[in-house]
Amino acid sequence: MIRDIARRRKVAVHLVGGFLRDYCLGNIKTDFDFAVEKGALDFARLFARRIKGAYVVLDQERGCARVVKKSDGKIWTFDLSDFRARSFQQDLARRDFTINTLSVDLAKFNGSTKLEDVLAEGKGGLKDLRAKRIRKVSVKAFRDDPLRLLRAFSLSALLDFKIEPQTLAQIRREKNLLRGVSYERVRDELFKILETERAAVTLKAMDKAGLLDKVIPQVKVMYHCAQKGTYHHLDVWPHSLEVVAQFDGVVREMQNNADVVEYFNEPLGGNRTRRALLKLAALLHDIGKPETRKEAGQGKLTFYGHERVGKNIVTHIAKMLKLSTGERRGLEDMVLWHLRPGYLSNFQRPSDKSIYRYLRDARQEAAGILLLSLADQRATRGPSSTPRHEKHHERICRDVLKLYFDKKKEKPFVRLIDGHDLIKQLRLEPSPLIGKILAEVTEQQVLGKIKTRKEALELGKKIAGEIRS
Known part of the structure; x- marks a missing residue:
């Protein structure tokens, strides 16, 4: 239908970007991007009327609109934009990465044509796709849209691709450009990373490139906070990154647990899930330690109250990232109560009262905090962290986790009095x-x-x- 409208309006239209990239990788998506020679807004409005879909203007000035249609239980999204330059080839030259410059001229496509037969490689996109490589289209790519600095890493996480050296070097040089990008856009790219099973690897790569503290400036307080000693083998910042890595492992372990998978997949804000928010909590759970660090003599350190200080800090981070109220409260609880499962495992068998109070206080985040505690424990391998203690901690966390989901399946609790x-x-x-x-x-x-x-x-x-x- 888009091809037919293009013929009647006598304008060139090209299918570009992510759909073709994913198609070549064997993944068929329902999101399409079209570059329209001119009049994309009117074109999209007419298309929306034809398919009885929703029409939304994304950028009036640049001529960009979205059409959304729900059909057969799927949501189909069509983004149509005016050429970003005088010609389509110049348009491709202004795109972000070569793997997103694949295109199909709809004038050459009909119902019996295979996409492969009319697919144009663009700026070396197929070659880089086969090499699993993310490469900038031009030296102006990041200055044209600084969000691309972060998008390089989100694509790396989503596709398991490597950022090629020259592109990575330019990201390091131009990382400060990200400060000028709205936090709504930054948040969306960050959560794309957190949703993947390569979150930890990607966050570490961002940290090495100097980009992570441009996304969340507050993490800098953890950089030089020492805590190596009795229980910890890593200082606060490397420990925090390691907890994310261990949490990625916990997610993989739980992939056959239907209750946990459903819990992880619950959206807390937009299309952002609890799984992603827990990884953010894993990164930030000890952010209150630098402010509460005290020397207790004989080389010992204390961080009393760091969970409450951390809660206050993540409140500001949640607001900065424009998270929903539900996400903010969830993140606050994850940080505030992250020590509680450890307190439960201090006992050979924690009392029913202590378990009840934990479940009462942690509320909907109780299960996630237990899994976060598993990751935290696995990232703590100091001399006093023995295999016996680790095994006991895991047993307590798994027992309480099972209890949490068993309770959820019971009839709603009714108080005897009010x-x-x-x-x-x-x-x-x-x-x-x-x-x-x-x-x-x-x-x-x-x-x-x-x-x-x-x-x-x-x-x-x-x-x-x-x-x-």
């Missing part, structure tokens, strides 16, 4: 006291210590008397 009951039956005034009583009564109900409404009211009366006295 605040209205306390006000009416015990003649209490509305106050914070009501919340304290309900918290204790709920805990005892969950633990099976009370089972009737009468017992709940009696306990509430007892707690009220103790607090008042």
